[in-house]
Amino acid sequence: MSNIKVLLAEDEASLGMIVKESLETRGFTVFHAENGEEALEIYHKENVDILVLDVMMPQKDGFTLAKEIRLENKQVPIIFLTAKSQTSDVLEGFNHGGNDYLKKPFSMEELIVRIKSLLNRITLKPNVESIKIGNYSFNYTKQTLTNYTTEEKLTHREAELLFYLYQQKNQVLDRTFILNKLWGNDDFFNARSMDVFISKLRKKLKNDTTIQIINIRGFGYKLIC
Incomplete structure (x- = not known):
């Protein structure tokens, strides 16, 4: 580089x-x-x-x-x-x-x-035009989450976190890995910050009840879709 x-x-x-x-x-x-x-x-x-x-x-x-x-x-x-x-x-x-x-x-x-x-x-990062997550269409490049006629704008951090969750869908996304990857280290302060972003993603995906982001205590998070 x-x-x-x-x-x-x-x-x-x-x-x-x-x-x-x-x-x-x-x-x-x-x-x-x-x-x-x-x-x-x-x-x-x-x-x-x-x-x-x-x-x-x-x-x-x-x-x-x-x-x-x-x-x-x-x-x-x-x-x-x-x-x-x-x-x-x-x-x-x-x-x-x-x-x-x-x-x-x-x-x-x-x-x-x-x-x-x-x-x-x-x-x-790939040039992702459309990823299907339940009834949602997730566009990483544009940082949008679309469900039928509604479109949610995502922040950079939300889009990155959702992308990694999707890559590991129905599997556990290791908490330490994602903290080091997106936040730079896995200290307590950053862990609390990540929890806030997980809560935001849950709210933005709430219109499809088949989608869940589950906290696997001590290990990480799992996107079920």
Whole structure:
């Protein structure tokens, strides 16, 4: 994986330069913006592979920026940098289209692992037009879940989680595997976050009573359809 183009939006100039220079010494191409408006301009000019966005920025915060970009691009990976660690803050980031988050302070090695993991995950995804799950039609690429005349929009994290559940349908999806794959590690905080996303998927699939997402305590989840 070479010549990865990163859009880094970080308003703290010294931290931004440190991250930029550290990534560049490892072969990345980095476009650094110090506010959300500047970041959006760069995004429209450059064909970047991934966005690393600080949450708290002047002119346009990271959540707002991500929400606007998601209206144009559903696929580009987004990592949030945040000093916040409350579950509600992290979930807000995911709901605005984020794929991952990194709490400050962080190590460059961890950031690079997260970047490469997200890009590997994107390249491994098929261009899925339609997957049948009971009476639903699931489109991973468009992140939609359609049942007869109704269509639900899924977040990135919801679409990824449902895709892995479908791949293992009627079998147990290992809890540790999916936490490491989608959240980066299997700590308690991320496990609680995953439980919330499982609950959201259950609600969005509730109109077909033949579909169940069962919690296999101590092992993981099973999509029955």
